[in-house]
Amino acid sequence: MATLTTPAGGAATTDRSGRSAGRHAGRRRARLDRRRLVPYLMLLPALALELLVHLVPMLYGCWMSLLRLTQFYIRNWSAAPFAGLGNYRASIDVNGAIGGDLLHSFGVTLAFTVLSVGLSWLLGTTAAVLTQHPFRGRGALRTLFLTPYALPVYAAVITWSFLLQRDTGMVNHVLVDQLHLAGDRPFWLIGGNSFGALLAVSVWRSWPFAFLCLTAGLQNVPGELYEAAAVDGAGFGRQLRGITLPMLRPVNQVLVLVLFLWTFNDFNTPYVLFGKAAPRSADLISIHIYQSSFVTWNFGLGSAMSVLLLLFLLVVTGAYLLVTSRRGDA
Amino acid sequence: MREPAWLPWARRIVLSLLALFTLAPVYVMVTSALKPLNDVQGPFHWIPSRLTVRPFVDIWHTVPLGRYFLNSVVVAGTATVCSVVVAVFAAYAVSRYRFAGRRAFTVTVLSTQMFPGILFLLPLFVIYVNIGNLTGVELYASRTGLVITYLTFSLPFSIWMLVGYFDGIPRGLDESAAVDGAGPLRTLLRVVLPAALPGVVAVAVYAFMTAWGEVLFASVMTDDTSRTLPIGLQQYSTEHDVYWNQLMAASLVVSVPVVAGFLALQRHFVAGLTAGAVK
Structure with a gap:
């Protein structure tokens, strides 16, 4: 926080000519803007890496879970037909072989x-x-x-x-x-x-x-x-x-x-x-x-199962944090 | 503290049992690494009848262990250095600045910690292959790809721990540095970082251990030349035989650097946890 409140304003207010004051203010704003960028620049590498390795692949995985991505399409991923929620249906059908095993x-x-x-x-x-x-x-x-x-x-x-x-x-x-x-x-x-x-x-x-x-x-x-x-x-x-x-x-x-x-x-x-x-x-x-x-x-099916797993973990984590924090406040 | 009479005895018994549980596998690892092959293929004995250092010589010939070792050192070492640098900057920003998206960043980064690895293993594999096809930068089956992957594995926890550590360092230090005319970068490198050194050490140890021990991505993302130790060690078992004595010797050799490093620096690790995690 300290870096944003460094004394840059003092000189400008005591300036006699209005034009000069305006110029000062402009320069000051530019410096403030650059200051405001500093934290983002510091976060950029971490953010870029997390995007590349975690977030983009995760979204891509969600997309894959909607495809019929089996061995026949290994050579040409883009040709895999859209399966809608078919992989999910197979995963949660507990009477079927796949869902039962899952x-x-x-x-x-x-x-x-x-x-x-x-x-x-x-x-x-x-x-x-x-x-x-x-x-x-x-x-x-x-x-x-x-x-x-x-x-x-x-x-x-x-x-x-x-x-x-x-x-x-x-x-x-x-x-x-x-x-x-x-x-x-x-x-x-x-x-x-x-x-x-x-x-x-x-x-x-x-x-x-x-x-x-x-x-x-x-x-x-x-x-x-x-x-x-x-x-x-x-x-x-x-x-x-x-x-x-x-x-x-x-x-x-x-x-x-x-x-x-x-x-x-x-x-x-x-x-x-x-x-x-x-x-x-x-x-x-x-x-x-x-x-x-x-x-x-069967990568489409595997992806659908992973997404279901992630949803489960999200729900459990959310509920856990909710319950434990509320108890902490009381 | 006033202790009931039974407590010292209970303590001795419970701690001894825990020590036994902890130590038994380590004992077997060490002694079996010193046994001839015949002895590890027969019934188990606590006390080795014959001792030999042959397994420690043979491990380097049975499997190209030297190459795997070098790969692991390069990958884990590079990932550690990069991870620490990236985490220090990110943690400093989160600790010292109030900016739009600060909370969103922290939550997003921390939540990646709960992603099942299996969910992004395959997409990441496809992305790396495509980047290679489009730009010629080989990420799949290369050490670079592994470095990038591993360094993000340790980032969330490292950032979290360092934010706690930086928060514990008085802002007065930053402010007096700013008065002296130091910019944010100088302040971070010259003033804050030295004060946070134990935390940085702890994070480095954590990052190295994470990269050194990873199995899942190494099993998919490496080929013969970029193979690292976790996958390389599997080659001591063939269809007919498992060279258990060599396997134990190799396990010992790959463990010694990390265990020694961790145990030597554990005090900093505990201090880092106390500052970062335990708040």
């Missing part, structure tokens, strides 16, 4: 996301609260906890896929050979167990981020609050409910939303863990759409 994938993704975000938040909060007050080795422990977040996704997930191998993996070695919890070696990367495997990997990767944000949030809680509460005789549980959790509310509002969006849209984890064909019980929506587009070469 609905199943959506249900799997929703369950996966709720569980993963819930567990990650719980572990992150627990660890952040337990490391709030200094003790020996706290710094090392924090560093250790952050390691999964720092690892590149694919390196971490490749390691997990090794751990989850049926015959040579660490997980079955512990469960079957050491703890004797199962008689037969279970499969983790195919069949029904793959949902649990995917969930474990996802929580392992995302709880450190919750821990990081909540630790940062806890540093903003004034220590006097706890001292005052202790004087009043409030115990650990009372302080947790009365001070810690309420003070973390603003952090949690953002954290839960970000985790939700990341997890719901997660492509990397299932793609590296299972390859291009995910098991049905772990058929996350991003993988499902990827398959519908690239494996079966």
Whole structure:
């Protein structure tokens, strides 16, 4: 703001001749106009890049969703016939094969996301609260906890896929050979167990981020609050409910939303863990759409599914922000 | 703080379990990278019976890992530098100026964060191919295309974090610089940026990690010469064999730079989050 109110007017008002004053004012206006352009110039690169990579492709994707863009038109996109809402109709027809599979994938993704975000938040909060007050080795422990977040996704997930191998993996070695919890070696990367495997990997990767944000949030809680509460005789549980959790509310509002969006849209984890064909019980929506587009070469249908996914996320995010902000005001 | 008697014990147990959960995969990654191929193809053992550094030598021959590594370094490094520069200017404008469209810009940029990647993957692919056909600028299957794509991935979060950081720097600094006759650019580079350095570092780390670990676009937008590590690593598994020891060694090698960088700079990262996100 400061830059717009620099003292440029003083000289002009004291000028004796009106003509000169007019000229000054003109020059001043030109300078003000240039000043007004400054923020836009600074935003221009960011805006141009977002337009090129996000917004224009998104609009283009919406257009593609209205075309019958199948393998027959791969060579010549512009010849693809207009399909109207045909792709959408196929996507939401839950009795048809395509719509039914999409609905199943959506249900799997929703369950996966709720569980993963819930567990990650719980572990992150627990660890952040337990490391709030200094003790020996706290710094090392924090560093250790952050390691999964720092690892590149694919390196971490490749390691997990090794751990989850049926015959040579660490997980079955512990469960079957050491703890004797199962008689037969279970499969983790195919069949029904793959949902649990995917969930474990996802929580392992995302709880450190919750821990990081909540630790940062806890540093903003004034220590006097706890001292005052202790004087009043409030115990650990009372302080947790009365001070810690309420003070973390603003952090949690953002954290839960970000985790939700990341997890719901997660492509990397299932793609590296299972390859291009995910098991049905772990058929996350991003993988499902990827398959519908690239494996079966039906890009129009894939685009329609993506648009539906985006609409869903918009509605959820809007509703979430509405509800959480209103509660905050009250 | 007055603690109940059970709390120190609960803390020890819970934190130990969490440490175990966190560390076990890392332990397996490191030890398996030091095992001969026979040992990783048989039943799992916690303690390796034989140790060898062969996998760390072999990884460079089995797969052209050096080339993928170089591609990843160039792509992630360039994307990081560009992303930080672009984000600094945008964040400064949002933090210091009141202009028409300010709120619209912030909301638009932040909302791109929620787009499913799959939605714009294909259109972007088509746009890049068309730009190449029309102007001769190769974006598809080139490192340039990847750089442009990745740098926008980290932009929204970076801008958001930096706006918070800049907001925390007193305007008095800008004003006294303006009185001294410094223009907006000089003020930003000489006065505000140095004060916001930890935030800038945090944003750079975030941008690098984002570009280094991306899989989806790398799988579609690269060819043999521009291939980056996430896709290159898949080649350690053939139809018959998976070279798990080499795969673990390669995973370790590609992780060390980012993990070391992140852990070394984590304090700035937390400070940046505190200033930007946690408000």
